[in-house]
Amino acid sequence: MSRSNAAPIFSALGDETRLHIVSRLCREGPLSITRLSEGATVTRQAVTKHLHALEDAGLAQAERQGREQVWSLETKRLEVARRYLDDISAQWDAAIGRLRALVEG
Amino acid sequence: MTTKTAAPSSTDRIEKHVTLSAPRSRVWRAIADASEFGKWFQMKLNGKFTAGTTLMGQVTVPGYEHIRTEMKVEKVEPETLFAYSWHPYPGDPKKDYSSEPMTLVEFHLADAKGTDSGTELTIIESGFDALPADRRAEAFRMNDGGWTGQIKAIAKYVTQ
Numbered sequence: 001m002s003r004s005n006a007a008p009i010f011s012a013l014g015d016e017t018r019l020h021i022v023s024r025l026c027r028e029g030p031l032s033i034t035r036l037s038e039g040a041t042v043t044r045q046a047v048t049k050h051l052h053a054l055e056d057a058g059l060a061q062a063e064r065q066g067r068e069q070v071w072s073l074e075t076k077r078l079e080v081a082r083r084y085l086d087d088i089s090a091q092w093d094a095a096i097g098r099l100r101a102l103v104e105g
Numbered sequence: 106m107t108t109k110t111a112a113p114s115s116t117d118r119i120e121k122h123v124t125l126s127a128p129r130s131r132v133w134r135a136i137a138d139a140s141e142f143g144k145w146f147q148m149k150l151n152g153k154f155t156a157g158t159t160l161m162g163q164v165t166v167p168g169y170e171h172i173r174t175e176m177k178v179e180k181v182e183p184e185t186l187f188a189y190s191w192h193p194y195p196g197d198p199k200k201d202y203s204s205e206p207m208t209l210v211e212f213h214l215a216d217a218k219g220t221d222s223g224t225e226l227t228i229i230e231s232g233f234d235a236l237p238a239d240r241r242a243e244a245f246r247m248n249d250g251g252w253t254g255q256i257k258a259i260a261k262y263v264t265q
Contacts, residue, residue, distance in 0.1 A: 098145035
């Protein structure tokens with residue numbers, strides 16, 4: 001995933017409610033809007049709106065199960081673990097560059 | 106830079122190998138002396154690196170000074186091994202990370218092969234798989250800012 005493709009993801013995650021929804025889908029697996037709205041500080045309508053924003057960014061997808069829509073994370077697109085490590089790895093590279101400047105200088 | 110990342114498919118650890126043109130004693134001091142460590146790691150530490158002690162670190166990158174983390178010194182073997190565990194890059198200053206699993210960071214030092222005074226440094230950070238998924242999601246968002254800050258810091262450093 002390139003940086004430019006990642007921009008909508010950062011934008012979609014740059015909201016407390018959406019990040020909370022992603023966290024719950026990460027931890028608990030696929031959930032209905034009813035379940036996602038339980039304990040939320042926003043209305044069911046707002047949760048639905050946020051889910052569609054996540055869907056637009058390719059982070060979440062809905063599937064109909066009986067009378068309800070069940071939402072889950074699009075893990076291939078998200079790749080949270082992998083990118084997290086990539087970023088930490090990049091930070092180490094930058095730190096090693098500064099260490100080199102210090103000891104070789 | 107002569108660094109390489111081993112086992113890119115692993116999500117649990119990061120491994121870096123680097124050869125530095127400096128004696129082991131010099132590299133050791135830059136890593137095991139808390140104030141020297143702070144210079145290149147961009148973190149202010151409130152004590153000395155002694156095995157078994159826990160220090161508080163505060164990020165010194167402009168704009169990220171609110172980020173603090175605990176650092177527990179695990180091993181201090183002069184000129185050979187320095188290791189600590191910590192909560193990597195906590196993003197939310199209001200949240201208590203102390204109950205979360207830590208990652209382990211190891212610095213292994215050895216003489217570089219075929220040179221008079223070079224040092225072979227291996228850095229390993231492991232234990233990422235034990236971190237909660239929501240923590241990774243949060244760090245995912247946070248680290249883009251962190252990384253941008255690092256790029257700015259380097260740009261500033263090289264143009265001075």
